Amino acid sequence: MKTVNVGIIGGGLMGKEVASAFGRWFALNDYPLKVELKALCDINPETLDWYRQIDTVDILTTDYRELLDSKALDVIYVALPHHLHEQYYIDVIESGKDLLAEKPFGADLNAATLIKKHADQKGCFVRCSSEMPFLPGPQRLIQEVLSGNLGQIMEINAGFYHSSDMNPMKPINWKRQSRYCGEIGVMGDLGMHVLHIPLRLGWKPSSVYAQLQKIITRRPDGQGGWSNCDTWNNATLSTNVSIEEEEIPMRLEMKRLAPGETNSWFIEVLGTKGGVRYNTKDTKALWLFSMEKEQYWKRVDLGFQVPFQTITGGIFEPGFPDCFMQMLAAYFAEREGFIESRFGCVTPEEALMSHKVFAAALDSNKTGKAIAVKY
Numbered sequence: 098m099k100t101v102n103v104g105i106i107g108g109g110l111m112g113k114e115v116a117s118a119f120g121r122w123f124a125l126n127d128y129p130l131k132v133e134l135k136a137l138c139d140i141n142p143e144t145l146d147w148y149r150q151i152d153t154v155d156i157l158t159t160d161y162r163e164l165l166d167s168k169a170l171d172v173i174y175v176a177l178p179h180h181l182h183e184q185y186y187i188d189v190i191e192s193g194k195d196l197l198a199e200k201p202f203g204a205d206l207n208a209a210t211l212i213k214k215h216a217d218q219k220g221c222f223v224r225c226s227s228e229m230p231f232l233p234g235p236q237r238l239i240q241e242v243l244s245g246n247l248g249q250i251m252e253i254n255a256g257f258y259h260s261s262d263m264n265p266m267k268p269i270n271w272k273r274q275s276r277y278c279g280e281i282g283v284m285g286d287l288g289m290h291v292l293h294i295p296l297r298l299g300w301k302p303s304s305v306y307a308q309l310q311k312i313i314t315r316r317p318d319g320q321g322g323w324s325n326c327d328t329w330n331n332a333t334l335s336t337n338v339s340i341e342e343e344e345i346p347m348r349l350e351m352k353r354l355a356p357g358e359t360n361s362w363f364i365e366v367l368g369t370k371g372g373v374r375y376n377t378k379d380t381k382a383l384w385l386f387s388m389e390k391e392q393y394w395k396r397v398d399l400g401f402q403v404p405f406q407t408i409t410g411g412i413f414e415p416g417f418p419d420c421f422m423q424m425l426a427a428y429f430a431e432r433e434g435f436i437e438s439r440f441g442c443v444t445p446e447e448a449l450m451s452h453k454v455f456a457a458a459l460d461s462n463k464t465g466k467a468i469a470v471k472y
């Protein structure tokens with residue numbers, strides 16, 4: 098069986114998630130490709146130490162050029178603070194290797210534009226990370242929308258809620274400072290996840306009215322002092338999308354201060370004949386609206402119906418590591434040409450579109466007006 102060799106740049110939270118998915122790659126049934134983690138780069142030597150437990154890793158380094166120069170690597174996954182995306186993504190692309198890039202695909206619209214330009218010129222396979230749509234619930238939701246059962250679509254609501262920032266004593270980190278995470282703040286953190294399905298279904302916001310909030314503006318610096326926390330904490334975007342020549346409202350919410358919510362990603366599509374809604378908060382449940390003599394929402398408990406079959410029993414519950422592994426399976430399947438009709442990872446084009454929406458949102462918040470989005 099063919100083996101694809103992978104390197105990771107940035108071995109923190111997400112680097113470890115990717116490494117662990119590769120570690121149980123054999124859980125995928127009849128997947129015609131092996132994937133091995135061969136190299137790891139991180140500037141923190143303690144982080145490198147964690148990767149010593151993985152037998153397949155040959156290169157552990159603080160210098161990412163070692164990965165770019167290695168002839169043994171086919172694909173590089175990069176999970177770094179956002180201000181580094183532009184340089185690192187472009188350097189990976191120019192090295193001739195394929196790239197799986199963490200969102201938001203550059204800290205701002207200029208960075209995303211440049212990264213996509215290099216990817217197009219070089220012709221390598223580049224995709225951006227967004228894993229939630231690979232859960233069974235969102236996959237069924239897409240099928241419901243495409244089935245036409247909803248009638249005329251009237252409204253779309255999608256969002257991603259976190260609550261860990263509700264604690265004002267949580268020490269600051271790079272994700273709470275614009276110079277590292279970008280001026281788009283929470284939109285860069287959560288927005289690509291929210292827009293992946295809408296953009297894939299062709300729902301491109303034509304205009305955006307944004308309400309952006311900076312709520313907690315100072316945090317402990319972790320060394321006995323305080324630091325300014327200058328990113329947008331919460332973003333509510335009222336957008337318009339055109340579906341079958343009708344203008345439909347689509348509301349997008351990205352919140353780091355959503356009381357009680359740990360990692361709730363949701364989407365709801367309402368039509369004149371039916372509706373469908375899903376929230377990771379209740380991982381198994383898909384809600385379907387139907388209208389007979391009476392109107393009702395019915396709950397379906399889904400099992401483990403993932404795009405790429407695994408050894409896990411069909412009635413068991415999926416979780417975050419599962420959808421992450423499914424996203425990786427989709428990346429390599431698309432790269433090798435066997436994804437067929439399955440859902441694919443975010444394309445550079447879609448990542449760029451998301452940045453156009455976020456840039457319009459910044460503009461809208463500044464001017465107090467709805468801003469047209471130009472693609």
Ligand SMILES: NC(=O)c1ccc[n+]([C@@H]2O[C@H](COP(=O)([O-])OP(=O)(O)OC[C@H]3O[C@@H](n4cnc5c(N)ncnc54)[C@H](O)[C@@H]3O)[C@@H](O)[C@H]2O)c1
Pocket residue numbers: 106107108109110111112138139140141144159161175176177178179181199200201226227228285286
């Ligand atoms: N897909 C998801 O669900 C998801 C979730 C969280 C974060 N992310 C994204 O993943 C990326 C990384 O986030 P994270 O949460 O893993 O961050 P993190 O802070 O946990 O990890 C970043 C790692 O990069 C290393 N690093 C920093 N500068 C470096 C450099 N110049 N060279 C090499 N290593 C360097 C740090 O030492 C750290 O280990 C971001 O783009 C973020 O938006 C995605």
